Amino acid sequence: MQSHFAGIGTGNAPQLNQELPWHRFLLTNVLPLTMSLLCVGVATGGLLLIDRFFPANLVPIVYLIPVIIAATRWGTWPAVTAAVGGAAAADFFFFPPFYSFRLDDPQAVIDLFLFLFVALISSDLASRLRQETETLRQREHEIQYLYEFSRRLAACFTVSDLIAAIQNYLSGTLGRHTAFFFASLERNFQPEPMGAVPETVRRSAAAMMDKAGLGADTITDEATKSVWLLRAVSSEDATHGVIAVNVGGDSRAAVETRTRHVEAILAEASLTIQRLDIGGAMEEAALRLKDQMLRDAFYGDLSHELRSPLAAIRGSASVLETMPAVRNQERAHSLVEAVTFEAERLDGFIANLLNATRVSASDVRPHIECADPRDVINAAIRRRARQLAAHTIEISFADELPLIDVDSALVEEACGQILENAAKYSPSGSTISIGIRAEQGRVVVSITDQGVGITPDERQQLGLRSFRSQRHDATIPGSGLGFWIASTFVKANDGTIDIVSRGQGQGTTVSIALPAAEIEDDESASRANE
Amino acid sequence: MSKSTNLVLLIDDEPKIRRFLRAGFELHGGFTVQEAENAAEGLRTATFNAPDLIILDLALPDRRGSEVLELIRSWSNVPIIVLSVESNEEEKVRLLELGADDYVVKPFGIAELIARSHAALRRYFKSADENPVVTAGPLSIDLVNRTVLLNNAQIKLTRKQYRLLHVLATHVGLVVTHDKLLEEIWTGNVRKNIQYLRILVRDLRQIIEADPNHPRLLVTESGVGYRLQSRFEDVSIG
Numbered sequence: 001m002q003s004h005f006a007g008i009g010t011g012n013a014p015q016l017n018q019e020l021p022w023h024r025f026l027l028t029n030v031l032p033l034t035m036s037l038l039c040v041g042v043a044t045g046g047l048l049l050i051d052r053f054f055p056a057n058l059v060p061i062v063y064l065i066p067v068i069i070a071a072t073r074w075g076t077w078p079a080v081t082a083a084v085g086g087a088a089a090a091d092f093f094f095f096p097p098f099y100s101f102r103l104d105d106p107q108a109v110i111d112l113f114l115f116l117f118v119a120l121i122s123s124d125l126a127s128r129l130r131q132e133t134e135t136l137r138q139r140e141h142e143i144q145y146l147y148e149f150s151r152r153l154a155a156c157f158t159v160s161d162l163i164a165a166i167q168n169y170l171s172g173t174l175g176r177h178t179a180f181f182f183a184s185l186e187r188n189f190q191p192e193p194m195g196a197v198p199e200t201v202r203r204s205a206a207a208m209m210d211k212a213g214l215g216a217d218t219i220t221d222e223a224t225k226s227v228w229l230l231r232a233v234s235s236e237d238a239t240h241g242v243i244a245v246n247v248g249g250d251s252r253a254a255v256e257t258r259t260r261h262v263e264a265i266l267a268e269a270s271l272t273i274q275r276l277d278i279g280g281a282m283e284e285a286a287l288r289l290k291d292q293m294l295r296d297a298f299y300g301d302l303s304h305e306l307r308s309p310l311a312a313i314r315g316s317a318s319v320l321e322t323m324p325a326v327r328n329q330e331r332a333h334s335l336v337e338a339v340t341f342e343a344e345r346l347d348g349f350i351a352n353l354l355n356a357t358r359v360s361a362s363d364v365r366p367h368i369e370c371a372d373p374r375d376v377i378n379a380a381i382r383r384r385a386r387q388l389a390a391h392t393i394e395i396s397f398a399d400e401l402p403l404i405d406v407d408s409a410l411v412e413e414a415c416g417q418i419l420e421n422a423a424k425y426s427p428s429g430s431t432i433s434i435g436i437r438a439e440q441g442r443v444v445v446s447i448t449d450q451g452v453g454i455t456p457d458e459r460q461q462l463g464l465r466s467f468r469s470q471r472h473d474a475t476i477p478g479s480g481l482g483f484w485i486a487s488t489f490v491k492a493n494d495g496t497i498d499i500v501s502r503g504q505g506q507g508t509t510v511s512i513a514l515p516a517a518e519i520e521d522d523e524s525a526s527r528a529n530e
Numbered sequence: 531m532s533k534s535t536n537l538v539l540l541i542d543d544e545p546k547i548r549r550f551l552r553a554g555f556e557l558h559g560g561f562t563v564q565e566a567e568n569a570a571e572g573l574r575t576a577t578f579n580a581p582d583l584i585i586l587d588l589a590l591p592d593r594r595g596s597e598v599l600e601l602i603r604s605w606s607n608v609p610i611i612v613l614s615v616e617s618n619e620e621e622k623v624r625l626l627e628l629g630a631d632d633y634v635v636k637p638f639g640i641a642e643l644i645a646r647s648h649a650a651l652r653r654y655f656k657s658a659d660e661n662p663v664v665t666a667g668p669l670s671i672d673l674v675n676r677t678v679l680l681n682n683a684q685i686k687l688t689r690k691q692y693r694l695l696h697v698l699a700t701h702v703g704l705v706v707t708h709d710k711l712l713e714e715i716w717t718g719n720v721r722k723n724i725q726y727l728r729i730l731v732r733d734l735r736q737i738i739e740a741d742p743n744h745p746r747l748l749v750t751e752s753g754v755g756y757r758l759q760s761r762f763e764d765v766s767i768g
Contacts, residue, residue: 304589307615307636312546314637319554322640340639347637367620367753370725372732374743375750397743403728408752409619517725 032074033081039066040085044093051094059094060115063087067119071126079123087116145173149265153272162276163233163241166269170245174258179244197244201228205242208232218259225249229259231266233273291361306350314343341386355413355485364492366407370517373401373436373443376408380415381434387420390428398437402516410489411514414497417486418447418510426451426507441516442495448509453501462487462499490514536651539564539581541572541598542613543591551585554640555647569593576602582654583647587613588625596628603629609650611643619753623707626754632704649703649760664699666758667747669738671699680738690715691734694727698748698758707755731756 043066047059063086071079091101095108103109152165170178179197198221208217208230217230226249233241243266247258317339326332358364374397381393404411422432426449435446454462462483483499490497495514501507538561540551548565555561564579566572569590576584584602588595599610612625612633622633631650634643662674670679676692678685687695697714698706708724716726731750735742749757 304615308544308547311615311636311638312544312550315547315554315640316550318639318641319550319557322554322557343637369753370728371752372728372750375752378744379750379752395743403725412752519725 032070032078036066036070036074036078036082037085039069040082040089042066043086044089048093059090060086060111060118063090063115064119064122067123068126071123072130075130076123076127079127080120083116083119083123086119087112090115142173145169148172150268153268156272156276158276162269162272163243166233166243166265169265170262174245174247174261178246198223198228201230201244205230205244208242220249227255229262231262233266233269303350303354307347310343310347310350314340314347317343344386352481352485355489356481359485359488364410364488366410366492368405368407368493370403370405371408371411373397373404373445373514376404376406376412377415377434377436377445379408380412380419383412384416384419384423387423388432391423391426392429392431394431394433396433396435398435400438401436402438402443402519404443404514405517406493406495406514411493411495411512414486414489414512415445415447417482418512421482422447422449422451422508422510425449438516439513442513443516444511444513446509446511448507450507453504453506453508454499455501455504459499459501486512535560535562536582537562537564537579538583538585538647539566539572539575539579540585541566541569541576541590541595542585542587543567543589544587547587547613550640551643554644558640558644561647569595569598572598573601576606576608581608583651584608584610585613585643585647586610586630589615596625599625599628599630607654609647609654611646611650613638622751622754623709626705626707627709645703645760649701653701653704664702666699666702666760669747671695673699685737687734687737690730691737694730694734695738695758698756702758703760705751705755705757711755 040063043062047062063083066082066086067079070082088101091103091108091112092099095103095105095112097104103112146169149165149169152168153162156162156165167178179201198219200221201219204217204219209232216232219228219230220226221228227247229245229247231243231245233243245258245262247255247262249255317336320326320336321333321340326336377395381388381395419432419434426432430450432450433448435444435448437444437446487497490512493514495512498511498513500509500511538555540548540563542548542551542565545567548567552563552565555563561583564575564581566575569592572584572586572590575581586595586598590598595612595614599612602608602610609631610629612630613636614621614625614633615636625633631653632646634646662672664671664673668681672678673696676696678687678692678695693715694711697711708727712724712727715730716723731748732742735745735748738747739745747759749759751757
């Protein structure tokens with residue numbers, strides 16, 4: 001499977017990645033300590049200034065201020081630094097002997113230790129408070145994004161919408177690289193800005209898509225020491241792609257937290273994919289239902305509505321035909337006959353449409369039963385008697401014809417369609433010959449006419465629904481459904497249909513081969529006839 | 531044989547169909563006609579007026595025709611011929627098993643229905659003391675003496691061939707389902723094997739038909755059963 005690569009997470013991630021390690025070290029570790037010491041310096045300066053005018057008695061309390069500031073702004077270690085720095089500065093500047101770290105007064109020693117104790121406890125409390133606040137802010141941030149994410153999920157109608165939502169969310173909350181590899185058959189590889197995705201990750205994502213069922217992988221990129229999570233985005237029946245997220249490489253705990261986070265998001269997303277699947281399936285079901293309803297309507301009401309008036313017409317004409325006044329009057333009789341004929345023709349059209357509906361709905365379920373081929377052919381001829389009236393019909397049955405295993409109604413209809421075509425496409429008065437013979441476990445019915453024949457071009461298109469040759473469009477009426485219905489019905493009976501013509505004007509032979517019934521035991525003939 | 535005038539009840543919701551049926555039955559003589567336009571009215575008339583023949587449409591507005599058929603059959607043996615737009619063979623077989631004497635598929639000519647009606651009435655009114663000889667074209671079958679004449683010459687049949695002809699003759703002009711024939715002729719699990727029936731019919735046709743390839747006496751009702759024609763009809767051109 002060829003994968004191609006889509007958008008890469010944006011947000012603040014790129015700037016972060018461009019920072020050099022020592023720069024980041026300075027920024028996160030050295031700067032807060034320096035700032036803490038600077039605060040201690042400022043406090044000392046202030047105290048020295050006040051001390052000029054009147055002796056400062058609350059020295060330790062003043063030194064608590066930089067400790068609290070450091071704890072709330074930069075955390076525990078800067079606060080501890082401030083506490084120690086403050087104690088040292090107080091000792092140096094304000095406890096006798098001045099400008100020395102030596103302490104002579106035991107009271108001063110107690111004071112300083114008390115200060116250190118209180119400072120450390122306060123710094124711990126303050127930094128915890130800071131952490132809590134930070135966590136709360138983070139949570140709020142996440143909830144906001146999650147809310148945004150779920151809103152976007154609700155508006156997802158395609159898998160690519162979903163992927164965009166995931167990317168937006170992950171880069172927003174984690175500030176991380178996310179990349180999506182589509183499992184797609186299209187072979188266009190999108191050259192997105194993807195230098196940030198290491199080659200190992202790409203290879204592994206491609207491997208995941210090739211191996212169905214592999215849902216997750218974790219890769220550490222040796223060059224940047226960052227951990228990439230690879231997760232398959234899949235629904236019940238398909239893998240849509242693989243999402244790769246850089247969860248960083250700083251600390252194990254942070255990576256674990258982010259991993260959990262990413263997994264929660266992907267779980268949510270896979271639910272959405274299922275919803276998308278269900279949505280698609282429902283849409284399809286609705287379409288099918290509509291189709292089915294149309295068919296049912298035609299099958300049930302419409303065909304009934306069409307056939308009832310026809311039955312009245314055909315029936316009334318048949319009564320008229322028997323009335324002495326009509327029977328004895330040639331002209332009236334022929335008119336009534338025409339009514340009957342046309343009514344039957346219309347009924348034939350409706351039957352054809354019903355058959356076509358059945359075929360296109362794949363609703364041809366043959367009821368296979370042993371039948372005598374002679375009965376089937378005779379019935380087909382009888383059913384089309386009016387259409388064949390202008391032709392000479394010659395039938396030759398081979399002796400010793402085996403029985404056939406077919407749905408007689410379907411085969412009768414198929415043969416009828418072919419006979420009707422033979423009559424339609426050959427001149428009045430010409431002969432249609434029907435031969436039935438046995439041939440290697442099959443019974444072959446061949447229907448030969450002396451008609452217009454078919455060209456090789458037309459032969460190719462035969463069997464397509466509604467195919468009609470342009471040669472006859474103007475001259476011979478028809479729907480083009482006949483051969484299509486016949487060949488579908490024959491195939492449904494495990495038979496084959498073959499059409500041969502020596503060319504235009506040379507007549508046509510259609511051969512239908514049907515499976516002969518297997519004789520179940522040798523005794524059957526004698527059992528049947530004792 | 532049937533009475534001089536038979537009362538026929540038409541149950542059909544289409545007035546135009548009832549109209550031509552009434553005209554057809556009255557024109558052919560021997561029938562008086564009553565009409566019902568729905569199942570409820572049909573059942574009422576069938577109960578109180580004791581018709582000799584019922585023509586029942588399957589698509590009624592208030593009840594399924596097959597239910598009406600079953601209800602009437604629960605108390606009466608009156609001949610019932612079903613009018614159906616269904617050309618579904620399984621449905622036809624089901625109706626016959628429910629007790630319909632025969633069916634015609636819409637659209638149909640009145641002659642076909644009248645022929646079926648006569649056949650059904652003949653069977654209904656036939657009593658033991660009547661002539662036990664059934665005639666079907668050139669065939670005459672003596673049901674008591676078990677002899678068969680073809681063009682006035684006695685023919686010899688095997689036991690099963692005669693049994694088949696006998697069952698068809700007792701229903702002359704009416705369709706008899708495959709299952710019914712198999713049950714009447716065979717015993718045991720052979721009963722389910724339609725192949726035997728086909729072979730038996732083929733053999734019997736060799737004897738009784740002028741052209742066994744184009745049978746005119748023992749005709750096939752595709753997917754349903756067989757019918758012994760009471761007289762030659764113009765089978766080749768309907």
